[in-house]
Amino acid sequence: MAITSPFSYPEEIKDKFIATPGLKFKDGSTVSSAEIWEFMTKEAPRRFPYAFDAGANNMGRFSDDVHFLSGIKRGYLTLTLKDRVMKQHAAGTPTVLVQGGQAMDAYYAAGGIPVRPGLVMQWARNMEEGLSLRQSETLGLNILESGRRKISIDACNQIAAHAAIDNKVVPIDLIAPFLCLRCSDMSFLVETHRNRVHDIPRYLVDYPVDHENKPWAAEYIAVELRELIDKIAALSGRKITDEVLFDEIKLENRGRRIATEIADLWWGAENPPTNSTDFFGIAFLANDFVGDPVAAVDLLEQSKKEIEERIQNNVKGFGVPDHAKRLFICGSCVGPNAHHAQTAGAIFVGRDDSWSCISVPVQEEGDPYLNIAKSMLAYPYEQRTEKRAEWTADMVKRSRADGVIFMYQWGCNYQSGVARMISDIVKERAGVVTTFVEVGELGRSEATEQSTNRVEAFIEMV
Amino acid sequence: MSVKTLDVIRKRLEERPDELRRARENGLKVVGWVGYNVPEEIIHALGFIPVRIAIGGDDRLVEIGARYASSKTCVFIREIVGAFAENQDPYIQQTDILAFDATCLQNYRAAEVIEYFFKKDVVVLAVPRNFHLDEAKEYFAHEANEFTRLLEERAGAPLDSARLAESVALYNDIRKTLKSIYTFQASKDNVISWEEVYDLIQAGDLLDKREYLSLLTQTLDELKERQHHPVIASDDGDCRIFLSGSLIPRGDRKLIGIIRSVGGRIVGDDLWSGILPHLDLDIKEISPAGVALGYLNRTPHAALPYLDLESDRRLKKLQERLSEFKAQGVIYHTLRYCDPFTFKAKETKNVLAKSGIPLLEIHTEYAGSDYEAMKTRVEAFVEMIKIKSEIAEEQGVLVDA
Numbered sequence A: 001m002a003i004t005s006p007f008s009y010p011e012e013i014k015d016k017f018i019a020t021p022g023l024k025f026k027d028g029s030t031v032s033s034a035e036i037w038e039f040m041t042k043e044a045p046r047r048f049p050y051a052f053d054a055g056a057n058n059m060g061r062f063s064d065d066v067h068f069l070s071g072i073k074r075g076y077l078t079l080t081l082k083d084r085v086m087k088q089h090a091a092g093t094p095t096v097l098v099q100g101g102q103a104m105d106a107y108y109a110a111g112g113i114p115v116r117p118g119l120v121m122q123w124a125r126n127m128e129e130g131l132s133l134r135q136s137e138t139l140g141l142n143i144l145e146s147g148r149r150k151i152s153i154d155a156c157n158q159i160a161a162h163a164a165i166d167n168k169v170v171p172i173d174l175i176a177p178f179l180c181l182r183c184s185d186m187s188f189l190v191e192t193h194r195n196r197v198h199d200i201p202r203y204l205v206d207y208p209v210d211h212e213n214k215p216w217a218a219e220y221i222a223v224e225l226r227e228l229i230d231k232i233a234a235l236s237g238r239k240i241t242d243e244v245l246f247d248e249i250k251l252e253n254r255g256r257r258i259a260t261e262i263a264d265l266w267w268g269a270e271n272p273p274t275n276s277t278d279f280f281g282i283a284f285l286a287n288d289f290v291g292d293p294v295a296a297v298d299l300l301e302q303s304k305k306e307i308e309e310r311i312q313n314n315v316k317g318f319g320v321p322d323h324a325k326r327l328f329i330c331g332s333c334v335g336p337n338a339h340h341a342q343t344a345g346a347i348f349v350g351r352d353d354s355w356s357c358i359s360v361p362v363q364e365e366g367d368p369y370l371n372i373a374k375s376m377l378a379y380p381y382e383q384r385t386e387k388r389a390e391w392t393a394d395m396v397k398r399s400r401a402d403g404v405i406f407m408y409q410w411g412c413n414y415q416s417g418v419a420r421m422i423s424d425i426v427k428e429r430a431g432v433v434t435t436f437v438e439v440g441e442l443g444r445s446e447a448t449e450q451s452t453n454r455v456e457a458f459i460e461m462v
Numbered sequence B: 001m002s003v004k005t006l007d008v009i010r011k012r013l014e015e016r017p018d019e020l021r022r023a024r025e026n027g028l029k030v031v032g033w034v035g036y037n038v039p040e041e042i043i044h045a046l047g048f049i050p051v052r053i054a055i056g057g058d059d060r061l062v063e064i065g066a067r068y069a070s071s072k073t074c075v076f077i078r079e080i081v082g083a084f085a086e087n088q089d090p091y092i093q094q095t096d097i098l099a100f101d102a103t104c105l106q107n108y109r110a111a112e113v114i115e116y117f118f119k120k121d122v123v124v125l126a127v128p129r130n131f132h133l134d135e136a137k138e139y140f141a142h143e144a145n146e147f148t149r150l151l152e153e154r155a156g157a158p159l160d161s162a163r164l165a166e167s168v169a170l171y172n173d174i175r176k177t178l179k180s181i182y183t184f185q186a187s188k189d190n191v192i193s194w195e196e197v198y199d200l201i202q203a204g205d206l207l208d209k210r211e212y213l214s215l216l217t218q219t220l221d222e223l224k225e226r227q228h229h230p231v232i233a234s235d236d237g238d239c240r241i242f243l244s245g246s247l248i249p250r251g252d253r254k255l256i257g258i259i260r261s262v263g264g265r266i267v268g269d270d271l272w273s274g275i276l277p278h279l280d281l282d283i284k285e286i287s288p289a290g291v292a293l294g295y296l297n298r299t300p301h302a303a304l305p306y307l308d309l310e311s312d313r314r315l316k317k318l319q320e321r322l323s324e325f326k327a328q329g330v331i332y333h334t335l336r337y338c339d340p341f342t343f344k345a346k347e348t349k350n351v352l353a354k355s356g357i358p359l360l361e362i363h364t365e366y367a368g369s370d371y372e373a374m375k376t377r378v379e380a381f382v383e384m385i386k387i388k389s390e391i392a393e394e395q396g397v398l399v400d401a
């Protein structure tokens, strides 16, 4: 059986890479590009071999476009998350479990590090080093199964993050996500912690559904946000003023703005300037901030410069197929494998979930609590489904997509419930083909045939 | 041990769809409501005919529903969606307006799917997750006003406070009478079974409210006449089962039938399709917000998360009812993909184990394929309880001797 050699960055790009700026962090420290290079070519392959597995089934595989240098730095931020969070945690920074697709401004401003379930699992898997992809997945699956045994087999794989917290694989100081942004499982999973031996404090920030033209919804969230910030600040010891909040809002707004500017540039380009992995990685940075908004925004700025240069020189991202079929991806917590799609002749040109939060900046004057609340309530993804689908159709047109795939996880009730509805509306309004796919693999890269086949068949049809 | 009024009620239920059709021909409108915190008195006071849409037990409809709302939606909601797709249910056929609440997010999704695919006129009442906080109550008061405004638009007239007071009084009487009747089924030498009372409660979802109250009163009078002092206690050899968990709507009698067939006697429930929504509803102010808050302040539905186990009112209520009805074991019914109840099954089992009450979780769908497996498990559970109580009795005898 042929063994694929691990992925590595070629020596010939080293000089060019280390001539680029390093990264700045929120604690004032910096890392040079030479140090990043050392980490990504020596230390990381040794500590996290799974991440360098070049098999096409590796969902977290790095981008093949090694000449897109910001992509290497993005890999660095992802792989150093564990070290950075552990270090800050040891110095007294509280870690907070949050929900995906929600604003992080309040959490960072209050001196915490918000981590959503996906990042918790990545962090948990990285707690053991030297693992191959298979070993790392087995570790993740064992955590997942322990959660399913304790709670329910009906849960989506977010349950793994809660089990990782329960089993003390990662230290979380506060469980305080927004409910019910996009998700039905989160609230019940948070609730299960009340029946555990650990005594991690918990708080829920209610995010009401069906909130259009209802000013009382924003007022309700704003009151809860104050309480949330007080709770985090009590753990971090930080004194919170409106000014502190606005500073964070301005920083994260900058990230959101750069990401939307990149998307506009990217969509307008004759040739896609990056492949799908790098394009989606950008949205992710502005949505998640990977534990450090200062570093994430710094990297977004660098990414934008590179993309501008590529567009000026009409450079196509490495791996983007000729006459690629342009696919828009819908749904939360799961997406198709970019490498498989690329091989089948497609590129991903947008994603409703991540782009939704980025598309709404927070007002920078007035009451910061109310402003955050209002901006979150304006997320297109969280509107009534018909309105959300109309926005999606608009995004599909703007990104010149040829087809739309709505994906949802096994066990996901809330998103799966409207998969067909959104697909139908987008098909009608944007005039493109759509499909919806359930992903039942629950984190197993070796059992992806079913969803991969469906995606590939769809690409062929497009 | 037949109670005569129950036959009248069965007959009236058969006639009801036709009656609704005639009422609509005369200009009245039917509001079908789906959910757990829909303040029905507001619908009633606006002159609409409220009908609860809660059906289950039909796997074929579940299949149809899954085509619109995915196979990962709970079985109950899939059936509801399937029933709207098929449009054969005599009550669904008679609805002019639908009112959904968002207590459970899957219910909210059903509202969206039904509105879009089947072009229904849908009104939604959002419900706060942090239901116990003052700010959540304030939010819900606004929601209740908005819900009322949307219904007023459809009624073509504003809500009259005097009529709301009348509706509240009527519903309060219904709840009070139901509670009295409920005691009889759990008594020694009972003349009405839990199953009959359960059907009686669900009849109220469909019948005209004034007539329903009068039928309940007749039922209660009949019961009082036949059993002067109902005492909640065991009959010889009883295995007293309490039913908890996901709702069991009309049309779904699989588990209930199994319990009876293996010799279990159901003596109580805290189902949202049973007595629970009728308990502890205290409306302090005659206004849309006052009524809605009365609903929200009841024992909370499992879809509303609560983060402290010790002070959880839902669990407290369960324990209180178990002791009141002298239940010996709990059968905890969870529907496939009903996360609100399923995720709490093991926790509830642990909590009850501390007071020596065994719990059996039955995780099921509407398909008949698990019937035998369910029966075997329920039978073993009932046997276990019987043996336990025999041993306890023997020990009691020895101690007394």
Ligand code: SF4
Binding pocket: A156, A157, A158, A182, A183, A184, A185, A186, A332, A333, A409, A411, A412, A413, A414, A415
């Ligand atoms: S997959 Fe669905 S249910 Fe699970 S965390 Fe994501 S949105 Fe929530």
Ligand code: SF4
Binding pocket: B074, B075, B076, B077, B104, B105, B106, B107, B246, B247, B303, B335, B337, B338, B339, B340, B341
């Ligand atoms: S509580 Fe359970 S049965 Fe009821 S709508 Fe929600 S998921 Fe379905």
